[in-house]
Amino acid sequence: MVTMKDVAKLAGVSHGTVSNVVNGVKNVSVDKIKKVEEAMAALGYKPNSAARNLKMEYTNQIDLVVPNMSSAEFPELYEAVRNEAEKSNYTLNLKVSDGIADKECKILNESIMNNVDGVILVSCQPSNLAFFSDIIKKGLKIVFCIADLSGSDCNFIGFDISDTMENLIGYYREQGKRIALVTEDAQSSYHDQLINTYCKGMLQDSQTDHQKYMEIIQVSTEYEAKGAARLFQLSPRPDAVIVSNEAVAREIHRFQYILEGEDGHNMKVIIFNQGKKTPFFEDEIIPLPFKSVGRHAFETIVKVIEQETGYGNYRMLVRPMPGEVRESSFRKTLESRKLRVLLNESPSSDAVRALLPNFTRRTGIEVEIVTKKISGMFHTIMEDQKKQEFDIYSIDVPWMDELARQNVISCLDDFVQHNSRCTEKYSERVLDAFSRVNGHIYGVPYVFSVQLLFYRKDLFDKIKNQRLYYEWYKEELRVPRTWEEFNKVARLFTRKYNPDSETKYGITLGGSAYSGAVCEYLPRLWSMGGAIFEDGKIIKNEEAARRALENYMEGFLYANEKSVDWWWDEQVNEFIRGKAAMMMMFSEHASALAEKKHSKIAGKYQVAVLPGKTSVQGGWSLAVRNTSKSRAEAYEFLKWISNGGLLEENAVLGRVSPDFDEESREILEGVYRWFGTAVEGFDTVKARCIPENIQRYHLSEIKVETLIGNRVHNAVIGQEDAEMAIQNLRIDLKNDILNDTK
Incomplete structure (x- = not known):
């Protein structure tokens, strides 16, 4: 087995230097980092993360335990927790209990053995108080999710559907409609709410035998079909049925078609599910906010991890969004x-x-x-x-x-x-x-x-990049907070200035006249204390306007030489291909970044507000x-x-x-x-719109943006220096005002 000593020998450095590189210590020179990394790659050396974790108070690992991944809601819950974990630099371990109590107990005992920081648990045995009390006393920190721990204080994130159910039942009862309920025999607080609220609402209707119209089924294909079929044996037939499972809704529609054909009794189906639409247009969806529950569960487990005991009283019930309202009256009344x-x-x-x-x-x-x-x-x-x-x-x-x-x-x-x-x-x-x-x-x-700053976090996290940046500027490498820092970081990741850079360019830019140049220049101008119009003045603070333009012009040293005429599409394509380390972009045009099929940087980038924290609306x-x-x-x-x-x-x-x-x-x-x-x-x-005290001149917003964009573009392509471009822009704007007041 390859050891640190082997790596040190091949790299020609000390054992301590290898240890510092492996553990991310920053006082190692760029040259030594490169030698150690090359030796590790040549020998196939993999650092032992478990051994390093023994020396640490926290492992930065969280287990998520769910009954299954076949139901649509649990993948959605997992994705929400995973996204939050990535943002906070936690490793999320997915565990599936298959709804088996013994397997769930085994998983949680393994969580203790693996020294994970905490567990988010959708339990299949929430009534097993003795087991959970014991395992929490052993030090396991748990947040229960969806399924509440029966009769005991615990950290819990779940749903609150009582108001939604009351509104549904009240709405249909006011119309004199008969309502049925088909729900699963599941141990969770929201299934209990379904049943309790249904019974409470229907008890107010003395003419309806609510027990007759309520069916509690086991979770299986056979019982889903039986629960659906039983609805069609009721007399009188229900007008609306509330279901907790999309599969049941499908079975209801199947039996309705088999028994009554396309023109059969119109039974309204209301589905509580993870929010996905069904193929049946008339179904009403009540999306259960699994993503929100997952996000809050992660926030809560982090709080629990930071306290001394696994016990707590963090409790939150998340309400669903209202169902989609489908209006069809327009089709019937208007010749369009x-x-x-x-x-x-x-x-x-x-x-x-x-x-x-x-x-x-x-x-x-x-x-x-x-x-x-x-x-x-x-x-x-x-x-x-x-x-x-x-x-x-x-x-x-x-x-x-x-x-x-x-x-x-x-x-x-x-x-x-x-x-x-x-x-x-x-x-x-x-x-x-x-x-x-x-x-x-x-x-x-x-x-x-x-406008957001998209940046390659994987490159920012590399020790050799951090060390080189420090050697250059005597500053820590970080996501840039000023436009001066922005250009410094861009230079670091430009191969022309750093031959070891993994990207050819530090940034993408779009200098096309007029909007491209305007939208990239104005955030720099505003953050440096300048403005095009302010307090009745044209070009407030010429010094700031010049510095902002020079900063923008310098940026093109770290971008593709063709970018002086680029628009946003070209910038996004450059960043997706892994050619640049940073990109300033309107969020609307960034939807393709996460598509792994087309993107070489999916999962490698993160997002921040712009340097200077001021952007174009x-x-x-x-x-x-x-x-x-x-x-x-x-x-x-x-x-x-x-x-x-x-x-x-x-x-x-x-x-x-x-x-x-x-x-x-x-x-x-x-x-x-x-x-x-x-x-x-x-x-x-x-807003880049013209302020009210200038609007009295009836200037055209497009005309003003064109004037700004053209002068900025001229400076970028070298037709004017920054000082001349700003002076000429002032003249252009004054002339435009004079022409509009004649």
Whole structure:
């Protein structure tokens, strides 16, 4: 067996040096780190992590124990816990008990032997108080999840579905409907809530024998079929059935088709599940927030690990999101025209196009989607005031004020007043950014997009990179917090300056005029204390404006030489291919990063807010053309876009909306791990729109951005130095104001 002594001998260094490299001690020179790593690779030496853990107070390992991985909810729970563990540098070990009590006991005893820091447990034996009391006394720290430890204080994260059940039962009882319940014989708090709340609600109905309409089944294919079949033997037949298992819902539909055909008795099925849609359009889904439970369970086990005892009183019950409301009345009442929608070309427009059959099936409205590149969108919208080809536009949020002032788009106050669900889920901050002009609603939020810093964490974590950075700058290598640090780190990871760099370039950049250059220059300008317009001045703080531009220009030394004319798509492609160590990018365009099929950096990158913590506000809204003759159809489209029932499907396909409530964040963070950081970054974004004290000159937002972008681009390609570019930009803006006031 290869030992450290063997590695030291081959590398020509001391045993202590090898130990320091293996354990990540930073006072080793880059040259010695390279020799040790080469010797370890040549000899096939693998550090003994278990032996190192014996010297440490914590192992940074957590066990997740679940009954099975065949039920859809437990993979979802696992993914949520795993994502949180990765963020906190914990190793997550998945253990499956198969629902067997003895096997679960064996797994937990092994957890003690392996010295794991803690366990998140979905128990199949929550009534076994004696065993759990004993194992906790032995030092095992546990957070119980979904299945509560019966009759005992414990750390527990579960569901609270009582209010949801009460509302469901109350809704159908008010309509005089008969309600049935089919649930599993499972030891969990939420199954108990299903049964107890059902019985409580139905006891109020003296005309219904609720025991007759309640079926508690074992979890197996045979009993799922029997439970479903029994519903069709009831007389009178139930109008609605609440089920806790999607498989039961499938069996209900199967028996309904076998016994009654396609035109049989219309039995409404309400499913509590992990939130996935069923193939049956009329089913109502009550998504159980397994991801949120997993996230809170991880946060709780970390708290428990940090205290001295495994006992605790950390308890949380997470409520589900409301089910998707399916409205079909529009199809029956309106003879619709064909709707034409103009969207900016992006992953979001691809998502809308993919899901469009859902809208047409609901409403009967045919829709034609036309996409344009971002650079041509504003011009196309203005041209359409004569052509009148489109009913709905996607609007870059800085344009909304100008388009509203010119009566290009409709005020939606009346629409929102009668359809409050389109906006009530959004925060006031979101509505101010995406919807309001002078207190009135002109748009519905469509796409949430924030500038973020994507960086290769695997490269930042390497000791040799940390050591070399320290030798160069006498500073610790970290995720850059200023734009000066950003360029220093970029230089470290550029092969031209560091021949051992694993990436050819330190950063990706997009210098295309006009928006690419504008969106990369402004965050630097703002963080250095400058502004284009402020306090009635043009180019506040010329010194800051020059330094910001010089910083941006320097960045191109560490980027692909072609990037002076790149747009965002080229940048993302460069980063995905593993060619660069960092990328500043709007989140909307980063959806492809996690796709392992196309990405060489999947699982290797992390996300942070931009250096300087100030970024350009991105995002798009949908607005209705003021002269559209298909206003009713357009309103139905806005209602569909705002429907939270398709939140996950939209996200998976590339469209992320600004839904910041806990349940929506849980879903979106499950799809994109950067979403939480994007929400954090949204708090510090700045709008690139013209301030009110300058708006009196009626400047065009697009014209101003074009002027800024062209001058910045000229400096990047060497036609002007930074000082001249800033002076000429001031002149351009002054001339634009004079022309607009004539």
